Amino acid sequence: xxxxxxxxxxxxxxxxxxxxxxxxxxxxxxxxxxxxxxxxxxxxxxxxxxxxxxxxxxxxxxxxxxxxxxxxxxxxxxxxxxxxxxxxxxxxxxxxxxxxxxxxxxxxxxxxxxxxxxxxxxxxxxxxxxxxxxxxxxxxxxxxxxxxxxxxxxxxxxxxxxxxxxxxxxxxxxxxxxxxxxxxxxxxxxxxxxxxxxxxxxxxxxxxxxxxxxxxxxxxxxxxxxxxxxxxxxxxxxxxxxxxxxxxxxxxxxxxxxxxxxxxxxxxxxxxxxxxxxxxxxxxxxxxxxxxxxxxxxxxxxxxxxxxxxxxxxxxxxxxxxxxxxxxxxxxxxxxxxxxxxxxxxxxxxxxxxxxxxxxxxxxxxxxxxxxxxxxxxxxxxxxxxxxxxxxxxxxxxxxxxxxxxxxxxxxxxxxxxxxxxxxxxxxxxxxxxxxxxxxxxxxxxxxxxxxx
Amino acid sequence: xxxxxxxxxxxxxxxxxxxxxxxxxxxxxxxxxxxxxxxxxxxxxxxxxxxxxxxxxxxxxxxxxxxxxxxxxxxxxxxxxxxxxxxxxxxxxxxxxxxxxxxxxxxxxxxxxxxxxxxxxxxxxxxxxxxxxxxxxxxxxxxxxxxxxxxxxxxxxxxxxxxxxxxxxxxxxxxxxxxxxxxxxxxxxxxxxxxxxxxxxxxxxxxxxxxxxxxxxxxxxxxxxxxxxxxxxxxxxxxxxxxxxxxxxxxxxxxxxxxxxxxxxxxxxxxxxxxxxxxxxxxxxxxxxxxxxxxxxxxxxxxxxxxxxxxxxxxxxxxxxxxxxxxxxxxxxxxxxxxxxxxxxxxxxxxxxxxxxxxxxxxxxxxxxxxxxxxxxxxxxxxxxxxxxxxxxxxxxxxxxxxxxxxxxxxxxxxxxxxxxxxxxxxxxxxxxxxxxxxxxxxxxxxxxxxxx
Numbered sequence: 092x093x094x095x096x097x098x099x100x101x102x103x104x105x106x107x108x109x110x111x112x113x114x115x116x117x118x119x120x121x122x123x124x125x126x127x128x129x130x131x132x133x134x135x136x137x138x139x140x141x142x143x144x145x146x147x148x149x150x151x152x153x154x155x156x157x158x159x160x161x162x163x164x165x166x167x168x169x170x171x172x173x174x175x176x177x178x179x180x181x182x183x184x185x186x187x188x189x190x191x192x193x194x195x196x197x198x199x200x201x202x203x204x205x206x207x208x209x210x211x212x213x214x215x216x217x218x219x220x221x222x223x224x225x226x227x228x229x230x231x232x233x234x235x236x237x238x239x240x241x242x243x244x245x246x247x248x249x250x251x252x253x254x255x256x257x258x259x260x261x262x263x264x265x266x267x268x269x270x271x272x273x274x275x276x277x278x279x280x281x282x283x284x285x286x287x288x289x290x291x292x293x294x295x296x297x298x299x300x301x302x303x304x305x306x307x308x309x310x311x312x313x314x315x316x317x318x319x320x321x322x323x324x325x326x327x328x329x330x331x332x333x334x335x336x337x338x339x340x341x342x343x344x345x346x347x348x349x350x351x352x353x354x355x356x357x358x359x360x361x362x363x364x365x366x367x368x369x370x371x372x373x374x375x376x377x378x379x380x381x382x383x384x385x386x387x388x389x390x391x392x393x394x395x396x397x398x399x400x401x402x403x404x405x406x407x408x409x410x411x412x413x414x415x416x417x418x419x420x421x422x423x424x425x426x427x428x429x430x431x432x433x434x435x436x437x438x439x440x441x442x443x444x445x446x447x448x449x450x451x452x453x454x455x456x457x458x459x460x461x462x463x464x465x466x467x468x469x470x471x472x473x474x475x476x477x478x479x480x481x482x483x484x485x486x487x488x489x490x491x492x493x494x495x496x497x498x499x500x501x502x503x504x505x506x507x508x509x510x511x512x513x514x515x516x517x518x519x520x521x522x523x524x525x526x527x528x529x530x531x532x533x534x535x536x537x538x539x540x541x542x543x544x
Numbered sequence: 545x546x547x548x549x550x551x552x553x554x555x556x557x558x559x560x561x562x563x564x565x566x567x568x569x570x571x572x573x574x575x576x577x578x579x580x581x582x583x584x585x586x587x588x589x590x591x592x593x594x595x596x597x598x599x600x601x602x603x604x605x606x607x608x609x610x611x612x613x614x615x616x617x618x619x620x621x622x623x624x625x626x627x628x629x630x631x632x633x634x635x636x637x638x639x640x641x642x643x644x645x646x647x648x649x650x651x652x653x654x655x656x657x658x659x660x661x662x663x664x665x666x667x668x669x670x671x672x673x674x675x676x677x678x679x680x681x682x683x684x685x686x687x688x689x690x691x692x693x694x695x696x697x698x699x700x701x702x703x704x705x706x707x708x709x710x711x712x713x714x715x716x717x718x719x720x721x722x723x724x725x726x727x728x729x730x731x732x733x734x735x736x737x738x739x740x741x742x743x744x745x746x747x748x749x750x751x752x753x754x755x756x757x758x759x760x761x762x763x764x765x766x767x768x769x770x771x772x773x774x775x776x777x778x779x780x781x782x783x784x785x786x787x788x789x790x791x792x793x794x795x796x797x798x799x800x801x802x803x804x805x806x807x808x809x810x811x812x813x814x815x816x817x818x819x820x821x822x823x824x825x826x827x828x829x830x831x832x833x834x835x836x837x838x839x840x841x842x843x844x845x846x847x848x849x850x851x852x853x854x855x856x857x858x859x860x861x862x863x864x865x866x867x868x869x870x871x872x873x874x875x876x877x878x879x880x881x882x883x884x885x886x887x888x889x890x891x892x893x894x895x896x897x898x899x900x901x902x903x904x905x906x907x908x909x910x911x912x913x914x915x916x917x918x919x920x921x922x923x924x925x926x927x928x929x930x931x932x933x934x935x936x937x938x939x940x941x942x943x944x945x946x947x948x949x950x951x952x953x954x955x956x957x958x959x960x961x962x963x964x965x966x967x968x969x970x971x972x973x974x975x976x977x978x979x980x981x982x983x984x985x986x987x988x989x990x991x992x993x994x995x996x997x
Contacts, residue, residue: 122752124752124754124772126771126772126773249737249738252734252737252738253738256734256738261716261732261734261775262732262733262734263714263716263733263775279714279715280715280716280733280734280737281705281709281714281715281733283737284702284705284733284736284737285702285705285706285709299575299577301577316796317793317796317797317800318579319577319579320579320793321793322714322716322775322791322792322793338775339775339792339793339796340770340773340774340775340792342796343769343770343792343795343796343799344770346796346799346800346803347770347799347803350799350800350803350806350807351887353803353807354803354806354807354883354886354887355883371905371908371909371912374884374905374909375909375912375913378877378880378909378913379913379916381876381880382873382876382877382880382913382917382946383917383920385872385873385876386869386873386917386920386921388868388872389866389868389869389870389872389873390869390921390924392865392868392869392872393865393866393868393869394865395865396864396865396867396868397862397865400861400862400864400865401861404857404861404864405858405861408853408854408857408858408861408864409850409853410864411849411853411857411861411863411864411867412845412846412847412848412849412850412853413842413846414849414864414867414868414871415841415842415845415846415849415867415871415980415981415984416839416842416843416845416846417842418867418868418871418872419838419841419842419845419871419875419976419977419980420835420838420839420842422875422976423834423835423838423976424831424835427831427834427835430807430808431827433807434804434807452824452827455824456824456827456828456831459824459828460828460831460832460835463832464835464836464839467836467839468839468843471843493835523872523875523876524872527868527872528868531868
């Protein structure tokens, strides 16, 4: 069962840390997973959190540090630990997480820790990984993996697993390479368990292994692993040489983060995830840009409506009352349409219906929705004694707005995507503002037309 | 490298199927993964797709069927295959996927196929799985797994893996149970490979295994697997008896689907994912409900603005021009605030700051953003020669709207969540409409006040 952290438990452990009650700390945390202990530390005073890590020892401590929220970890490590202490933990952390942790630290600490690492192979691995962009296969991969040569026997393979067992936590497959280190295939551990010791790797390996290249984006990697149900994937360089492996847990984080970023884009938040702990200024900065764009749109709308100020609104002030209805409907329809397109862009296939067919379908749906809304609004206005001409203007404008906003909501993400801009922003304030303006234009042009008849 | 499907390739395979060129089909598809062949079939005529499956044989065919989009699969199986043929494929599919596939079929076909299954153990597994709700651990799990008894030796364990090898595709751990089938722990395959054959399971197994219960929601399972970096998790009943296992690939699908549903809720789409192939009527039905709610909001706004028609708008028609600015800003600020809250609800921890602290922070941010926007708009209006009083009304209303929309955007998701309603809907049309109304109220009250001075 998953562990539920309570404030009381945190208080007990804090007290034990204060009293240097090592036995109590060890006993209480013995049954917990590193991820749970990491959660616990977030709630504790930094000095006492450090004491708990010391009590747990370097190996468990390293796992806890890997699970800490980067937001807490960066300062916690930099302020409470010496570079020697950090290096002690890093020795027990796989290279991909180690590189991520060191990447958070200032250059000086990073260099000191790498210089202090006892395991020089790991130091080389980390230096190597620091070169890759965070959002690429190279940035996601770990260097630790078990590989064996095509010419080996199963027993040599098992020896290699034994040699690497300390370094590589999860082994589900052994990668098969040739003399030059070129990836040739894989053997599952299941197959190794079931093979005779004298079998040759060449006879039992699977030569159809899916791999990704160093430069491929994290998103592509996530896509491939999801599509082919992989729990790990080897990473190769342009020559096909085996460079590392990516495990599914890292990709699950990528998928979660991508969904989060998309939601932020839709909500008009820029920059990274806003956290409770973040400063006011960062929050203002995340929110302001889109509000400014919305404001510019609103001011444009004001200039535009201003044109009709004297000859329409002053004469028929009731026209003003329906501005929110028209604008709001345009915004809602636009967001719905762009959301549907976003979804089909995400599940892109060569067999998707053509843009023209899609537009036709969108417009048919829009006619239905528009007419239904238009009729209801007309009935409502007429029943409440609004002038016939005004009721007509509002309903005709409403139907037109639904049609045009559907069209815009469909086309905008497609165009953004063509130009390589993340189309998720099209569901955000930008399209809402555009549809607002569009709706008002149609509304006042209709009014102008019908009132000048 | 991932395979890129082209229309040309589909045409070649279609032609080969038409000409019954089995050799060409086999050779062309030999290098492809089942997921790629499934994609290929989607683009083909159903009869020819069936022919391709026949050429590939039952085992590969079964994998392809598992990878087919349920939307195509349901009709394809029901119309093109006999129950005998379906049973032939199901024999090669793991119980969780088999249950999902049969669940899509009408009751008659489902029962026939189960009755026709040669492997009666699998038939029992499937019948068992059909009882569980789709969105629970029971609905996600497969019955196929390798388990061994606490008292066995490693060699007995390997024999059991060999016995189950045909049924269980991916084996990364062996689950350890006692005589009553109660889950006691697990042994990784890595450990089995590295142990002496005479070792007892009791001496090498890991007794701290994370498990989930049958009734736990798919979301909880996804959360646990993500938090603890698991690539599979055993499922137990209330008595702790081992019932099945869930692998990470199924959970990756759950995570993707949850993100998709949330985005739909934000966009004001109801019901399931809209697909290109879906009927016009389903699309109308998915979109209309939220548009109607938006419409009611718009009509309410119209009634409300109507109150000020004669004494304010008729006198100062320029007031109408700023309705979109005020409403739009309220909507944008509301969505941003609710999105931030949604995020912290998703990453809930016991250490989150209190609601009061959070509200204070939100309001401070709102003051900043509101004042910045208000000043810019004031400068703009004043520069363009708007009346001083009007410029004041607009800017004061704008600041108030930003404050109130921030407050509403923060409180609404928290309240919805308290009442067990998915708070993601708070980012959708509902809150936009509410903020629209709120903004207009503030705007006209401010105007009323300043113009009556």
